[in-house]
Amino acid sequence: MGRLLKGGQVVNPVTGSIASLDVLLEGNMVAAMGADLAHTDHEVIEVTGQYVLPGLIDPHVHLREPGQTHKETIATGTMAAAAGGFTQICCMPNTAPVTDEEQTVRYIREEAQRCGYATVHPIAAITTGLRGTELTDFAALRRAGAVGFSDDGRGVQSAAVMRQALLTAKALAAPIVVHAEDETLSAGGCVHAGEAAQRLGLRGIPSSAETVMIARDIILAEETGAHVHMCHVSPEEAVAAIRAGQGRGVRVTAEVTPHHLLLTDAELETWGALAKVNPPLRAERDRQACIRGLLDGTLSMIATDHAPHTEQDKARGIADAPFGFVGLETSFPLLFTAFVASGVMPLAELVRLMSTEPARVFGLRGGQIRVGEWADITVIDPRQTRVVNPAEFRSKGRNTPFAGRVLAGWPTLTIHAGRTVFAS
Ligand SMILES: [Zn+2]
Structure with missing residues (x-):
């Protein structure tokens, strides 16, 4: 069963374009990309209003x-x-x-x-x-x-x-x-x-x-x-x-x-x-x-x-x-x-x-979302703002002079080799 990222704005940094596309992940790969992909037996991950990045x-x-x-x-x-x-x-x-x-x-x-x-x-x-x-x-x-x-x-x-x-x-x-x-x-x-x-x-x-x-x-x-x-x-x-x-x-x-x-x-x-x-x-x-x-x-x-x-x-x-x-x-x-x-x-x-x-x-793979390539994908939400709070870091380090800043564009989902490794 694949997983379908549905409704997101996919960013292509190579062409500089952003398009409404669904992205289908099978195993650790990107299996398909397209507008309104069918989702009969896929797990659907709703990302409407968010950006989908490599x-x-x-x-x-x-x-x-x-x-x-x-x-x-x-x-x-x-x-x-x-x-x-x-x-x-x-x-x-x-x-x-x-x-x-x-x-x-x-x-x-x-x-x-x-x-x-x-x-x-x-x-x-x-x-x-x-x-x-x-x-x-x-x-x-x-x-x-x-x-x-x-x-x-x-x-x-x-x-x-x-x-x-x-x-x-x-x-x-x-x-x-x-x-x-x-x-x-x-x-x-x-x-x-x-x-x-x-x-x-x-x-x-x-x-x-x-x-x-x-x-x-x-x-x-x-x-x-x-x-x-x-x-x-x-x-x-x-x-x-x-x-x-x-x-x-x-x-x-x-x-x-x-x-x-x-x-x-x-x-x-x-x-x-x-x-x-x-x-x-x-x-x-x-x-x-x-x-x-x-x-x-x-x-x-x-x-x-x-x-x-x-x-x-x-x-x-x-x-x-x-x-x-x-x-x-x-x-x-x-x-x-x-x-x-x-x-x-x-x-x-x-x-x-x-x-x-x-x-x-x-000389690394990645840098662009492409069919047939490794599924390394980051989803960010441009609307959600949050305060930088070092107490919430996964890192053991808390040393930042940016604590307390109110920022937008936080990652909401990170997929590495087809696996969800972070979700907020
Ligand atoms: Zn140095």
């Missing part, structure tokens, strides 16, 4: 397992993904042990499969132990299922190591995923080097700490012909450097987070350590540059950079608390409310940024 895909998540399961586990992180409408996520290698060996890549994939909430694609470490010196075994990690390589959480300080990483990744057709941070410039900083840092008497991280490494890695990608993907871009100058690199034909793609699109360092005065993230929330002109970069295609996808921490971690004050926000359960409604409901971009474009483009860049 499952969202997040290229940048910290699942904390193995090693820091008090902050998050693969089970709780993928449950949070499902609640946020994500059916596939890429996870970062700054685990304990670091994801720098095949067995850890395999463990993460298998544990995610066992949990069944979302497909997890590990991004393996560039260097062993994230120490920045010795390359990991890229070929073996790729065979084990790594979709890219990154030392995320730290920048690769040596240009020579990065150049070798780019050459090795190119031979395997995998992207190098760059956390851009020159530690000689960021050292000791905890927030953006701007007005809020001055007022609060905090040590700043200048924009140049990020931009110089982005510029360096664009030059190295140009020289090697490798594909470099820039994580969580935040300063105006970095957006300009990426735009210029793309203009010269360099294989450089980039992601931006909801918090860098929606918040500035002014939040530190309200939220304290709950507004501490790396790269830091920056100035209004940086935020505006990120929005322009998103609208002109320089920054071609959204990444949550979901980074769960405990309440005690975040209670240590701005200088000492760890960096990061949770994001899986709030990102879609945040951007739907800020950009789609307000008319800045069409819904199909937001879905392209949050599904189709990450699928294309990381």
